[in-house]
Amino acid sequence: LLLDKIRFLCKRSLFGFVDTAFETRKILGLHGVVNNAGVLGNTFFDDFLTIEDYKRTADVNLWGAIRIVQAFKPLVKGRIVTTTSICGRYALMGTGPYTVSKFALTGYCDTIRTELRLFGVSVHVLEPGFFTTHLTSRKNVEVGFLAALSCPEEVKLEYGKEFFYKMRKKTFWLLGLMSSRQINHVTEAYYHALTAVYPRARYHVGWDSILVFTPLSIFPTELQDLITRILLLVMKIPSPALVSQKVKSF
Template sequence: MWLLCMVALVGLYHLVRWHRERQVVSQLRDKYVFITGCDSGFGNLLARQLDLRGLRVLAACLTEKGAEQLRDQTSDRLETVILDVTKSESIAEATQWVKELVGDRGLWGLVNNAGVSMPTAPNEWLARQDFMKIIDVNLLGVIEVTLSLLPLLRKAKGRVVNVSSVLGRIAIFGGGYSISKYGVEAFSDTLRREISTFGVKVTMIEPGYFKTPLTSSENLSENFRKAWEKARPEVKDVYGEKFLNSCIKTINQQAKYYNEDLSLVTDCMEHALTSCYPRTRYSAGWDAKFIYLPLSYMPTFLVDTMASWRYPRPAKAL
């Protein structure tokens, strides 16, 4: 009897949730959405996807080439701007540009998508500037862009969508990537509580492993070799070149299984921007839902074992 009641309650919960999440915000064609990192990958696809949906997309690209290609693939509603999220003056100029376009309507959506993933390698191979290169884009850039646009978001009672990662829940590799994504999680949590009283909603997207230009096996392998080349001689001696080659082999094998369907991520972003009741977190990809999310709740010794079993041991490890 109790089991049937529990099943019924769970079923009712999911039915109510499904009904709430199907309710869409009205007058989408009048709403402006600002997206960073639109040259390629998730940002590029989301800009095209929202443009087809009829929203007024303000796409920030790092290069003029990326902006031009995006304009060629979209309608006249979409506007582009050049933005480097590591430079305060670039952010200030983009903020003023957005302010002039949206006027009194304010900004409905901000998608902090711009990000980098390399250099990634064992921490001991890297220097301070290697960590800062990633943190500048993935964390400090997110913070400064968000703070600059908050007045416009408050005016529209809009949405902030921050792209985190499954590696913002559980760190597998060394380097600044997981550090930056853990920071995005913390910033999003505190921001959500602070600005909810203004009617602004904050959402995090936590994708698993997806195949993008940044995560190609060639780029990952080259990144690993460059980190090795810059490592101190005594560090190379401790790890050994066999360790390097084995790691690159493992990386290339894993890259074959990265998900190619980027719409799994952009659909989550679109829902966060257009649903009346967006989720606080979205896990995109089967690996995010069924591997990394459960792992993040497991005991440390199990996580350490499962995270390291496929990787080789350094030459002078005990």
């Protein structure tokens, strides 16, 4: 009930602001709107998650962005800029709710890009890789892992303690290895999308987005899966306990 009340107040505040904007800017309109709000949500394999995990993440990452666009669209005369993610282009295991919301948001942006072009409004998407932000902080990711442990006991037994903690450890290692501290690359992409004479429809931001995930996303699916299996072997990720028959309780 509290969450529903907060959502209602946020919507009322948003549309109240839009009404005021209509009154004060009804002649000039807005040059652009930027969508950059997002949450990671609970993470880990789908067996550990619930429908509510997916809904909560989508409520911010997808529905929140759509609400903003639909509220401000009548005012926009120039550009709509939205942050999706490399997870909206290439699915990473263990990030189900986040990846699903970003794929859907990418689809939404692709749809309205063709529709709004008829009115002279352009739509631009930023696809950043991993950056050192609150989203990828150890504390934030740890919350998602701990939430996953509320899954049924039989799920824990199927995967086993070794699998869970090894995946957790490797996740933190990968985030530390791949996350860039050069946040300015993202803000510069926003600025270019809003102000450039010839902005790009898509911005691949970060070395991992440019060199790793974007190329991977255009590979045949079978090759993508093969690369994933090779990486799991290289990283020495154990098989789930049900597969290896080494069941250890949490």
